[in-house]
Amino acid sequence: MITVSAVLFQRADARVLTVRKRGTEMFMLPGGKPESGEGAADCARREVLEELGIELKPIDIEPFGEFDAPAANEAGFTVHADVFRASASVAAAIEPVASAEIVEVRWVLPRDGISDAREAPLNRDIVFPMLLARAHLLD
Structure with missing residues (x-):
């Protein structure tokens, strides 16, 4: 079992930020492994900064699940x-810059990401299925 914390950034156009780390092929939510004694939310915030x-x-994030x-x-x-969800206002305002081990960032629609083997x-x-189900409930 590998324990991680991650942040879900979703813009108003429904696109979700995913990242690819050096030496890997798959995209994931930004985040990573906690340091000793570090709580999940603090880990998520630290990893996104790094x-x-x-x-x-x-206050910018809340538990997603x-x-x-x-x-x-x-x-x-x-x-x-x-997984923590960033507020809509934060997601709309960010300009992610690939740093540390991140080599690629992209914004993907959940409906496209479900069938993308690189996710x-x-x-x-x-x-992605949860986001789509919640969006459907709001329609």
């Missing part, structure tokens, strides 16, 4: 992810 240069205040999925880049492992299983199987 990876994308985006400074988030505690805890999920288990096959690890994207470590065969045979499961990832346990604490991590957490996104394809859980996060």
Whole structure:
């Protein structure tokens, strides 16, 4: 089991920010592994700052859910992810800059990401379907 924290940034046009780390092929939500004694939300905020240069205040994110999925880049492992959702105003204002181990950033529509083999299983199987279901309920 690999424990991670991640942040879901979704713009008004429904696109979600996903990132690809150096030496990998799959895109995932920005985030990473906690340091010793670090809480999930603090980890998510630290990782986003390190990876994308985006400074988030505690009030900028809220819990989206805890999920288990096959690890994207470590065969045979499961990832346990604490996912936090950034506020709409924050998602609209960010300009992510790939830093640290991030080599590529992209904004993807959940309906397209579900069938994109380059998206991590957490996104394809859980996060994107949840976003689409919630959007459908709002229609």
